[in-house]
Amino acid sequence: MPDDVARQVPPPPVALLAELTHRCPLSCPYCSNPVEMVPRGSEMNTADWARVFDEAAALGVLQLHLSGGEPAARRDLEDLVAAARGAGLYVNLITSGLGLTEARLDALEAAGLDHVQLSLQGVRPEVSDRIGGVAGAFDRKMALARSVVARGLPLTLNAVMHRHNLDDLPATIMLAEALGARRIEVACVQFHGWAAINRAGLMPTRAQTEAAKATVAAARARLKGRLVIDFVPPDYHADFPKSCMGGWGSTGLNVAPDGTVLPCHAAQSIPGMTFPNVREVPLALAWAHSPAFNAFRGTDWMPEPCRSCDRRSIDQGGCRCQALAILGDAAAPDPVCRRTPGRAQLDRLLAGLPGPEAAPAPLTPRAAVR
Amino acid sequence: MTGPVLSAEIVPRLPRGVRLHDDRVRGCPVLLGPERAVMLDPVGAAILGELDGARSLGEIAARLAERYAAPAEEIGADVAAFVADLAERRLVELGNA
Ligand code: SF4
Numbered sequence: 001m002p003d004d005v006a007r008q009v010p011p012p013p014v015a016l017l018a019e020l021t022h023r024c025p026l027s028c029p030y031c032s033n034p035v036e037m038v039p040r041g042s043e044m045n046t047a048d049w050a051r052v053f054d055e056a057a058a059l060g061v062l063q064l065h066l067s068g069g070e071p072a073a074r075r076d077l078e079d080l081v082a083a084a085r086g087a088g089l090y091v092n093l094i095t096s097g098l099g100l101t102e103a104r105l106d107a108l109e110a111a112g113l114d115h116v117q118l119s120l121q122g123v124r125p126e127v128s129d130r131i132g133g134v135a136g137a138f139d140r141k142m143a144l145a146r147s148v149v150a151r152g153l154p155l156t157l158n159a160v161m162h163r164h165n166l167d168d169l170p171a172t173i174m175l176a177e178a179l180g181a182r183r184i185e186v187a188c189v190q191f192h193g194w195a196a197i198n199r200a201g202l203m204p205t206r207a208q209t210e211a212a213k214a215t216v217a218a219a220r221a222r223l224k225g226r227l228v229i230d231f232v233p234p235d236y237h238a239d240f241p242k243s244c245m246g247g248w249g250s251t252g253l254n255v256a257p258d259g260t261v262l263p264c265h266a267a268q269s270i271p272g273m274t275f276p277n278v279r280e281v282p283l284a285l286a287w288a289h290s291p292a293f294n295a296f297r298g299t300d301w302m303p304e305p306c307r308s309c310d311r312r313s314i315d316q317g318g319c320r321c322q323a324l325a326i327l328g329d330a331a332a333p334d335p336v337c338r339r340t341p342g343r344a345q346l347d348r349l350l351a352g353l354p355g356p357e358a359a360p361a362p363l364t365p366r367a368a369v370r
Numbered sequence: 371m372t373g374p375v376l377s378a379e380i381v382p383r384l385p386r387g388v389r390l391h392d393d394r395v396r397g398c399p400v401l402l403g404p405e406r407a408v409m410l411d412p413v414g415a416a417i418l419g420e421l422d423g424a425r426s427l428g429e430i431a432a433r434l435a436e437r438y439a440a441p442a443e444e445i446g447a448d449v450a451a452f453v454a455d456l457a458e459r460r461l462v463e464l465g466n467a
Pocket of ligand 1: 241309311315317
């Protein structure tokens with residue numbers, strides 16, 4: 001492991017994901033939050049978060065993502081938005097849309113909210129409400145989307161796609177267009193946290209993946225200048241891994257509900273790592289000098305073949321949490337990569353999943369936490 | 371850059387949710403929008419600083435040409451290309467006078 005004290009200060013992060021709470025009214029089977037969640041009593045209070053936002057802005061963070069769980073489960077959400085905007089951050093709210101009344105939207109708008117990102121479990125009410133586990137949720141989401149657009153605030157639809165709904169992708173993009181969203185994020189499920197439990201039911205088939213890529217390419221051409229489409233394809237079917245977070249400790253960081261500072265959303269799954277807590281150390285120190293952030297920063301930590309690979313600054317060896325989940329070793333190259341021996345393990349896992357002709361495996365919802 | 375050529379009559383503006391930010395840590399202006407942070411060079415910042423929802427592309431180019439004592443035609447082409455690129459990413463809205 002490289003010596004973290006002798007290192008220079010790394011470039012500042014651009015984005016902070018603030019997981020305000022793990023509480024959520026939905027029970028999505030692909031929830032990426034850890035299986036072991038932070039209880040309400042351990043959540044940071046308003047003043048703690050306001051201090052984090054100030055420290056983040058001073059460190060160089062530009063974009064703040066208020067996330068969860070469902071951030072609207074926090075009664076002080078309006079105060080948190082005001083504090084973040086006061087710190088000079090661009091404030092993005094990532095929400096299921098549940099718990100946001102018109103009155104609360106008024107208050108959030110007045111507090112300086114910049115952008116709303118609404119999660120979508122499906123384009124058909126019966127799919128959406130079955131996946132999210134709340135009857136009537138789809139209609140409430142649509143009402144929120146219309147209200148956000150009517151206010152003139154930018155709206156992003158965040159469509160989480162998997163085997164059960166990827167065939168609805170064309171309709172999903174059309175819905176974003178019809179609602180007047182400025183942007184849609186087509187995010188195929190990543191298998192972290194609770195989602196890993198449902199891998200067999202969620203993993204899209206190769207044919208679905210190819211069709212999705214074609215749909216996105218055609219829609220991007222057709223909707224240029226009207227709808228921005230960001231696409232995260234399912235990486236198990238790819239030849240090379242995706243760059244995770246733009247590289248560990250390079251562009252972004254997360255703060256969990258209890259103040260734990262993480263290099264990525266799933267980092268706590270890595271055994272033997274201790275993460276700094278912003279209740280105890282300044283955010284700048286956690287970013288620049290904690291062993292956790294330095295563990296996989298840059299290229300020094302890399303094993304072969306990454307170390308001498310021409311793609312090492314493109315994908316940084318891929319996702320640490322995926323290497324851990326599939327290979328049992330967070331310091332191995334991402335097993336998606338076909339240049340590495342770990343790929344055989346991933347192929348065995350893929351071969352064991354239900355094929356295109358089989359019915360997709362049933363999904364285990366996570367219990368809603370209020 | 372090969373986007374459509376924008377007419378000089380077009381009035382560009384920053385839509386709600388897109389704003390200029392002075393990044394003191396990196397020492398450069400940044401355009402912030404949904405999931406985007408575009409670091410600006412002095413030329414880009416000067417162009418965006420002229421967007422007030424009333425001035426047309428032609429007027430903006432004329433003002434910048436005067437300020438930088440540069441040929442208006444060249445500036446006009448740069449401004450149009452820069453604005454067209456941002457409009458394609460929905461970071462600038464194009465309206466009519
Ligand atoms: S060998 Fe490593 S750096 Fe090269 S493509 Fe594969 S994962 Fe990326």
